[in-house]
Amino acid sequence: LISVNLMAQQTGVNYDEKEVPNYKLPELLVSKNGRKIKNAKRWEKIRRPELLKLFEQEVYGKIPVDIEIDDVIIHEAAGEAFNGTAIRRQVELVFRKDDLALSANLLIYLPKDSDNVPVFVGLNFNGNHTVSDDPDIRLADSWVRDNPSLGIVHNQVTEQSRGVASDRWPIEEILEAGYGIATIYCGDIDPDRDNFQDGIHPFSYQLGQFRPGYDEWGTISAWAWGLTKAMDYLSTDADVDSSRVIVFGHSRLGKAALWAAALDQRFAMCISNNSGCMGAALSRRQFGETVGSITKAFPHWFCENLNKYASREENLPVDQHMLLALVAPRPLYVTSATEDLWADPKGEFLSAIEAGAVYQLYGTEGLPVNEMPAPDSPVAGSVGYHIRTGKHDITSYDWKQFIDFANQQFTPEQ
Numbered sequence: 468l469i470s471v472n473l474m475a476q477q478t479g480v481n482y483d484e485k486e487v488p489n490y491k492l493p494e495l496l497v498s499k500n501g502r503k504i505k506n507a508k509r510w511e512k513i514r515r516p517e518l519l520k521l522f523e524q525e526v527y528g529k530i531p532v533d534i535e536i537d538d539v540i541i542h543e544a545a546g547e548a549f550n551g552t553a554i555r556r557q558v559e560l561v562f563r564k565d566d567l568a569l570s571a572n573l574l575i576y577l578p579k580d581s582d583n584v585p586v587f588v589g590l591n592f593n594g595n596h597t598v599s600d601d602p603d604i605r606l607a608d609s610w611v612r613d614n615p616s617l618g619i620v621h622n623q624v625t626e627q628s629r630g631v632a633s634d635r636w637p638i639e640e641i642l643e644a645g646y647g648i649a650t651i652y653c654g655d656i657d658p659d660r661d662n663f664q665d666g667i668h669p670f671s672y673q674l675g676q677f678r679p680g681y682d683e684w685g686t687i688s689a690w691a692w693g694l695t696k697a698m699d700y701l702s703t704d705a706d707v708d709s710s711r712v713i714v715f716g717h718s719r720l721g722k723a724a725l726w727a728a729a730l731d732q733r734f735a736m737c738i739s740n741n742s743g744c745m746g747a748a749l750s751r752r753q754f755g756e757t758v759g760s761i762t763k764a765f766p767h768w769f770c771e772n773l774n775k776y777a778s779r780e781e782n783l784p785v786d787q788h789m790l791l792a793l794v795a796p797r798p799l800y801v802t803s804a805t806e807d808l809w810a811d812p813k814g815e816f817l818s819a820i821e822a823g824a825v826y827q828l829y830g831t832e833g834l835p836v837n838e839m840p841a842p843d844s845p846v847a848g849s850v851g852y853h854i855r856t857g858k859h860d861i862t863s864y865d866w867k868q869f870i871d872f873a874n875q876q877f878t879p880e881q
């Protein structure tokens with residue numbers, strides 16, 4: 468506690484529950500013109516589209532153009548993986564416009580000899596080859612942030628970074644549980660830097676345009692778009708059950724996963740791991756990371772409109788419980804970690820509770836508790852939640868809960 472308070476003093480970040488301002492959340496179930504939303508039909512017809520539009524205009528930025536997959540290059544259809552227990556598929560999705568071309572490399576593992584496999588899909592931070600020691604994963608060749616300790620210099624990866632994120636990707640356990648897993652390096656879609664000349668953004672520019680408009684896509688929208696393109700491919704893959712694709716992400720990539728699930732209802736389930744500010748956490752609490760700090764440190768993640776709300780959270784027409792509600796009625800799992808105060812665990816939990824109102828319109832329970840559960844004690848209705856002991860991370864403990872939740876949600880009740 469002492470060190471947390473010290474940190475707060477040093478940086479002006481609030482980590483004190485007593486300093487959380489009094490706030491009133493915008494009404495989830497009242498439409499813009501004051502109409503009460505009393506059933507799922509009205510939610511879908513009136514309120515859901517209104518909220519989606521507000522998140523597009525004011526937060527993440529709308530995706531201004533339709534860009535379809537132009538070519539699918541199968542580099543590997545069914546490579547043998549994990550001692551013959553699985554197959555590895557490596558597919559390059561190519562997008563083209565005029566003289567622009569972009570490749571998103573999708574790595575897929577599926578349990579051997581199974582069909583109609585439910586699949587987890589999510590982006591990774593530093594290249595597909597970082598998720599496993601598997602020597603046959605193709606190395607990323609798009610821009611990667613330098614990290615000399617991983618041998619990433621001049622923004623290019625080397626063999627040295629193979630498998631460095633494997634702790635976060637318990638692929639064999641996932642496969643053993645009967646699920647496939649698919650991933651794309653986020654930088655294939657849009658490198659994580661404040662530069663709008665790279666990645667997918669230029670595909671949407673008119674002649675003479677150099678950056679998106681004030682209500683157009685930032686990097687998180689671009690990543691979410693990339694996830695919907697992965698879904699486009701997965702729905703053509705005969706081995707995948709496209710009605711059971713779970714979109715997941717950790718931290719900044721968790722924000723992208725939530726936004727992807729909101730935009731694209733083909734995703735059957737969504738998992739937000741430690742997504743924090745502008746992910747699952749309520750902005751109005753201003754606990755840990757705030758709109759002001761996130762837009763300053765990562766100006767490229769959002770549309771420019773979001774800057775209006777720095778230190779003015781009360782003026783936001785939405786709050787993040789509304790983003791979670793856009794996932795309904797599909798199952799949603801939210802996680803926090805005890806030491807991840809920057810992401811505001813309590814704000815993530817409260818947001819998941821609030822979203823329950825929309826699940827109730829569909830006759831399911833949302834989160835079945837009112838109080839935050841103790842660490843390492845998952846709770847689940849159609850919305851699930853746990854706070855794991857430890858730091859900002861995605862661990863095999865988290866994955867075990869995702870698998871349990873998915874098993875529970877995908878098994879038809881007897």
Ligand code: GCU
Nearest residue numbers: 718719720742743744756761
């Ligand atoms: C930073 C950022 C967070 C983000 C995190 C991550 O801490 O402030 O918003 O979630 O990076 O992506 O790990």
